[in-house]
Amino acid sequence: MSSIADNIGSVTRRIQKATLKAGRPPGSVHLLAVSKTRAAEDLREAAAAGQTAFGENYLQEALDKIAALEDLPGIDWHFIGPIQSNKTRQIANAFSWVHSVDRLKIACRLSEQRNSDLPPLNICLQVNINEEESKSGCSLEELEGLASAIGELPNLRLRGLMAIPAPNQPEAKLRASFRKLANALKTLRQAQPEAGPLDTLSMGMSGDMETAIEEGATWVRVGTALFGKRSPKS
Template sequence: MISIAENLEKAATRIRSAAEEAGRDPSGVQLLAVSKTKPAELLREAANAGQKAFGENYIQEALDKIEALSDLPGLEWHFIGPLQSNKTRPVAEHFSWVHSIDRAKVARRLSEQRPEGMAPLNLCIQVNIDDEPTKSGVRPEEVPGLAQELSGLEGCRLRGLMAIPDPANPAAVQRERFRELAGLLAEVRRGVDNGALDTLSMGMSGDLEAAIAEGATIVRLGTALFGPRDYEAQ
């Protein structure tokens, strides 16, 4: 059986070691548990072991888990998958973060649909850092303009950038892509001064060390915590 608590501890050790190796404070790197396709029981086990932030790709699956785990205090839900403009309302109503913004229209709808009394929805622009034709996200040169469009939304707050470098790239190229994303965030900061551009959502189970070395503030781990995607609790 997979021990979620043990895997969380191993992940925390990897994050701490990578941060210290890079001369960074480990508390500046958040672990986001990518829980798509995993049953609510595994998420509950992770929450009981101290994990609070969970990343989901599919809206209905996520809503079912949010309801199933509604008795647990302090959970933070991140939407990390592609988001269609006609499906924004449940995300605006139930999530704290969206990492996959690639159009101003989607962000505007999220802002308009964010319920009054809730904190602004945190947004990251997804960047297609490798210019892959089959991958979501905007081209790097489009990021500053989109950031300007998002900066004035009342119901949302632009927090940073997200990317998923091609895992087939050599390690040195992956590291270069992370460095490029960090440089892009610095460029966005020069054009948008909202006081909250502090987030680089990058790095997964196979490359978190390289991502942290280049400034990641959120690493998204699924396999390292829950096992292969087709794993089912016994």
């Protein structure tokens, strides 16, 4: 059975190979270890292997792990799950990135509740790229207005876009979904050059990271390939 360290090495090599194949600069794609439902000791093992960025979906579970691993230097916590209004204060102050902002109300609360002694919270706007009724995310039509409004909020730093394409798509349709998100980011940069770096595309997971990288991903969110299949959350 492979160790978490072995898996990190394997995934890192996949990222490097795909980055090279796409003709992109080395180091331009970052690995976000999706650690929801994983024990703190699994994350500690991953950190010992050099992994520093962890993505969490469930707030209380994440807060417990953040406390358990507070002795580790340089850990970067990303919130990647749906956001409830009554949990924005804790999210605003426990994380350095939020990938799942999809409406202005949530963005305003994150900005208002971010402690003034912390740097701006890095934000990705979640886009419902395949217009699925069951999935969170703003529409492409809403994107420019939402980005403009968020750009006015003082304690947020808009970095880019995130999407989770519909599952079980043929490879060509999956690639088209990733390309659509990349093109949306390019359009947003052109429309709002003052909005900030807009340098982030959070897309791609264990089974499709190579395709996402070829289409411009800068963060790939990988869980199963690092930690194995997860147990259902109790």
